Amino acid sequence: MLIPRRDVDFQLFEVLDCATLTRFERYAAYDREAFASVLDTAYRIAAERFAPYAAACDREEPRIEHGRAWTIPETRAALAAYNQASFTAATFDADDGGLQLPIAIAKACTAVFSSANVAFHSYAALTAGAADLLVSFGSDDQRRRFVRPMLAGRFTGTMCLSEPHAGSSLADIRCQARPDGDGHHRLTGTKMWISGGDHDLAETIVHLVLARLPGAPPGTRGISLFAVPRDRVREDASVGEPNDVRLAGLNHKMGWRGTTNAVLSFGERNACRAELVGEPHRGLEYMFRMMNAARIGVGTNAVALGYAAYGEALAYARQRPQGRLPGAKDPCSPPVEIFRHADVRRMLLAQKCWVEGGLALVLYCARLADEERCAADATARARIHALLELLTPVAKSWPSEYCLEANKLAIQVHGGYGYTRDFPVERLYRDNRLNHIHEGTHGIQGLDLLGRKVAMQDGVALNDLFARMTGTIASAGSVEPLAAHATALEAAVADIGMTTQALLRAMSLDPGVALANATTYLDSLGHIVVAWRWLAQALTAHAALAAARDGDRDFYTGKLAACRFFFRHELPRTGPALQLLRSLDDTALAIPDGGF
C-alpha cells in the first residue's frame, strides 16, 4: 500500500515548510502547485505501474537466460513510465539534463515509489546514485557519454564495491586496473552483491567499480574509481560491442527479489575497458562523499516498506471481524473488527509511531540536503554538511531497525494469514530485512557514529543538533499539552549529552569497550532524534487543530496521539539504555571465545 498522501503533504509542507524552498534561486522556477503536480504524477505511476507487480516480481525471481538476467516484463514498462516522466533526472542540474527538483520533494517521491514496489524502483535509484557520482567527479566526456543517457533512461548504473571475500572491509579488495596504453585501463577481477548488475531493461549498464592501479598503496588509500560499461559506449553515446563483463551468477535473496543481484566477472578475455573517474587512489573518498545520500536512501526505503505494511495491517484490522469486546457476554452477538481490540490498537499505534517518525526523520535529512546545496556561503554549507554527516547513520539505521519492527507487527495483526504468501505483509518483511545489512551494516553505522561522527570537529555537529532540539523544546514548552513531552525530551538530551562524554572518554582509553556499546548508543540517539521529530510534528498538528474540520481533525488528533504514544512507550527506553552505556559494559569482550 502506498504511503498516504495526506502524511506526505503534512510532513513536506506543514512541518518542513518545503513550499519556501522556492526562495532558493535553484528552485525558483517551482511553486507549491508544481510540487503538488510532481507528487500527483509519482503517485499515479506508482499506483498503476509499480504496485500491481510487487508480488509478481517477488514470485518470479530473476533468472539467467542466454547469459543475461531476465526480469518480468512489467519491470521495463514501469521504468519506461518513470523515465518518460523524468524522475531519474529530477534532482540533477539543468545543465546535465536534470530538473533541479528539491531533494525533499524528490525523496518523498522515491518513498512513494518504494512503498509501491521497492524492487522496481531500485534500478532507477541505483542509476541516479551512479549518475550523481559521475556528475561530481567524472570528466565532461563521461558526463556526456554516460550521465545524459542514464538520466534519460537509456542506461542504468550500479555501484561495484564488494568482492566475494571483501564486503564491509573494502581495504582488502583485489580488482586490478592496468593502463592499456590507449588512455584507458584494462580491468580484471570479480565483484559481488551488485544490485542491478545485469538485466534486460536498458541499452547498457554503467558499472562504477572500485579497483587498484598497479603499485597502488595498500589499504583504502590505494583504491581508484572506474566507469565500466557492460558494453562499449562510443563517442556519440551509442552502444557498441560487449565490454568483457560477464554475468557469473545471480544471488538468491530472501526478499527484494525483483532487483537482480549479481556476481560479475570483469576482463576474463582481458578486453574489459575501464575509464578512470577523477584522480587515481581517490575512489573510496569519492564513494564516501556520495554515501550520505545512499544511506539516507536506505533509511527511506526502510520507512517505505514499514509504512506499506502498516497500511496493509490497518486496512485488514478495520475489516476483519474476530471475537468480542471484554464487556460482551453474549456469544451470539456479532464479532467486532479486530481494530476494536485493545492490543491490536496498541500494535497499530506502535507501527504508526515508527513509520511516521521514520518518514519525518528521512524527510528532515532531505530538507537539510537542500539547504546544504543552496547554502549562501561555505561556512553555512559546512555547518549543515556536518549535521547531515552526523544524522546519516541515524537516518540509515533507525528506520532499518524500527520500521522492520513495524513489519513484524503488521504480520502479527494479520495473525496466521500474515504468515502466508496470500497477503503482502510477509513479502514486505522480507524486503525490509535487507536494509539492516546493505550500504554499511547496522553495526558499522554504530561505529561510524560513535567512532567518527559525534567527535568530529570537537563535536560541533552534535552541539548543532542539540541546539536545534532545544529550539523545538522551547517552542513546545509553552504549549500546554506538549509541555510534558518537551520536559522529557530535554532530560533525554541532557542524558545522552552526558553519556556521549563518558563514551568518548572511554574511546580514548579503551576503544574496544566503547565500540562494544556503539550499536546501543546509535539506537538511543535514534530514539531521541525521532522523539524530537515527533515533537515537531505535534507542534504543527496542535497549531493546525484549532481551525481543522472533519477528516483533518482526526488526522491532527492522530498525530498528537502518536506523539504521546512515542513519548510514553518509546522515549523512556533510552533512560536505562544510556545508564547501561555509561557503565561501559564489557561482557561481549570478556566472555571467552569458547564460551559462546
Place this chain on the structure above:
Amino acid sequence: MRRILVGIKRVIDFNVRVRVRPDGAGVVTDGVKMSANPFDSIALEEALRLRERGEADEVLAVSIGPGEAQQQLRDALAMGADRAILVKSDTALEPLAVAHVFLELAKRESPRLVILGKQAIDDDCSQTGQMLAALWNRPQATFASKLEIQGEAARVTREVDAGLEVIEVDLPAVITTDLRLNEPRYIKLPDIMKAKKKPLDVIEIVSLGVDATPVLKVVKYEAPPQRQKGIIVKDAGELVAALKQRGLA
C-alpha cells in the same frame, strides 16, 4: 482554428473513501485530496490525440469551480492542453448551469468538438453533455469508446446496454467519454514547468451572463445503509417468500 473544448471538473480523488459530514449538509472535503474527474482526463487525452493526428489545432481546457481548480487546469496544460479557462464559481453548479456556461463558451470559441466526461464521479449526474447538445442545437454522441474524425463528421462507437453502437454525427458536436476510450498519459515533470507559461484565464461566471441559481433542492446527504448479512434459502419457493416478505416481489 480547429478547436476542441474539453471540460475538467475538480472532484474528490477516486482513491478517497468519501464520508458524509455529520450535519448531513454535504460530504467531507477538508484535507481531502482533490483531482480531475477521471472521465475528464480521458476527454483531454482524446483531444490531445486528435490534435497529434492533425485533426485539431488547439485544445482548450475549461473548468468551472473555485480558485483551487486552477491546479487541475495546470495539470491539463502539463498534459498537453494549449490554454485553459477557469470560470470561477464558489458554489457548486447544477448540470444545467454548467451546460449554459459551456454554451456561452462554445459561442465565443466556436469549437469543432466539445469533449466532456460522461459523468463526474462526485455527483454522477451524467447530464451536462446531453443538455449542452440540446441548448447548442448540435448533435451528441455520448459514452464514446472510440472516436474517428471523417471530414466534417465524427464516427463514434458508443457503449450502450446492448453492447456497442456506432453512429455518425456532424461536426461541431458534443462527445462524452466512457472509460475504455483511452488511457490518459502520464504528465512529464518538465511539462509541469512549461505549463506555467501557457495561458490560463480566470473569468467570473457572471461575466458570461449565466444564471447559476439552483433549481434543485438538496434535502440531505446520507451514507448508504450498511449491508445486511445474507441468508441462505433452500429453494426457489423460499426465495420468493423472502422477497415478498421484504416487499421486493
